[in-house]
Amino acid sequence: MSLDFAPRPGAAPMPRMVAAQTLMETRLLLRNGEQLLLALVIPLLLLVAGTEATRIVDLGPGRPIDIITPGVLALAILSSSFTSLAIATGFERRYGVIKRLGTTPLPRWGLLVGKIGSVLLVQAVQLTVLCLVALWLGWEPAGGAASYGWMVVLALLGTAAFAGLALLLAGTLRAEATLAIANLVYVLLLVGGAVLVPLDRYPEAAQTFLQLLPSGALSEGMRTVFEGGALPTSSVVVLVVWAAVASIATARTFKWE
Numbered sequence: 001m002s003l004d005f006a007p008r009p010g011a012a013p014m015p016r017m018v019a020a021q022t023l024m025e026t027r028l029l030l031r032n033g034e035q036l037l038l039a040l041v042i043p044l045l046l047l048v049a050g051t052e053a054t055r056i057v058d059l060g061p062g063r064p065i066d067i068i069t070p071g072v073l074a075l076a077i078l079s080s081s082f083t084s085l086a087i088a089t090g091f092e093r094r095y096g097v098i099k100r101l102g103t104t105p106l107p108r109w110g111l112l113v114g115k116i117g118s119v120l121l122v123q124a125v126q127l128t129v130l131c132l133v134a135l136w137l138g139w140e141p142a143g144g145a146a147s148y149g150w151m152v153v154l155a156l157l158g159t160a161a162f163a164g165l166a167l168l169l170a171g172t173l174r175a176e177a178t179l180a181i182a183n184l185v186y187v188l189l190l191v192g193g194a195v196l197v198p199l200d201r202y203p204e205a206a207q208t209f210l211q212l213l214p215s216g217a218l219s220e221g222m223r224t225v226f227e228g229g230a231l232p233t234s235s236v237v238v239l240v241v242w243a244a245v246a247s248i249a250t251a252r253t254f255k256w257e
Contacts, residue, residue, distance in 0.1 A: 021114030026121050028088070035088065038079040038186070040126055046196065047072045047134060066141075069134040070222035071196040076126040077155055078195070078215060081119045082162035083186045089115065089170035090178030099257040108256065116163050123155060142228030150225035157239040158218040164246025165214075171254030189215040198223060214242045 092098050194216035210216040221235030
């Protein structure tokens with residue numbers, strides 16, 4: 001039997017490379033305290049404070065926890081797939097990390113897929129924790145298991161839309177500008193983007209505009225499915241359009257250095 005070994009250099013299979021990149025991106029995100037604050041701590045605080053929200057904001061008829069929870073779930077998706085992703089990618093691009101990773105056997109599209117895969121892993125933890133805490137606080141979602149299935153569909157669509165916007169922002173602007181704009185958009189959507197406050201609580205003139213925003217579409221979709229309704233077509237269409245437009249724009253404009 002021959003004991004000669006011949007080296008076989010070459011890249012690993014594509015699925016293995018993408019999976020490795022996803023895990024690395026996840027570890028880097030979990031080490032960042034600011035990202036964890038946006039991803040989990042702030043949504044949890046808003047969820048707990050939601051029981052007292054009716055003293056400050058008119059959320060309409062119904063139990064505050066039932067109204068607040070779908071919006072907090074949408075906010076968690078916004079936090080991880082837009083704000084955190086945009087800021088992290090912007091500074092990686094500034095420091096040359098993206099450029100160096102682009103020279104590895106993993107294609108550049110694989111790097112972006114790895115980032116989005118990392119966001120989805122984080123969101124799985126986010127949504128699980130938030131749902132468990134909400135149930136502990138007395139949340140009573142309607143629709144049974146189907147509502148959670150629709151939640152997953154909306155989460156995937158929302159992630160596609162917000163991640164596309166995050167990469168578009170991080171791939172075209174300087175890191176400092178990305179940081180400022182991502183945080184500003186987060187605050188504006190949190191306060192006035194129909195995330196925590198139901199759409200019908202806003203002035204009628206603003207409702208048409210707000211329901212065309214990805215934040216409004218995602219939040220209202222979450223509220224509808226957890227009230228026992230079917231997946232709303234309008235929310236799906238809005239999120240798909242945002243995802244398609246942002247993805248095409250990112251593919252054409254993303255700068256690697």
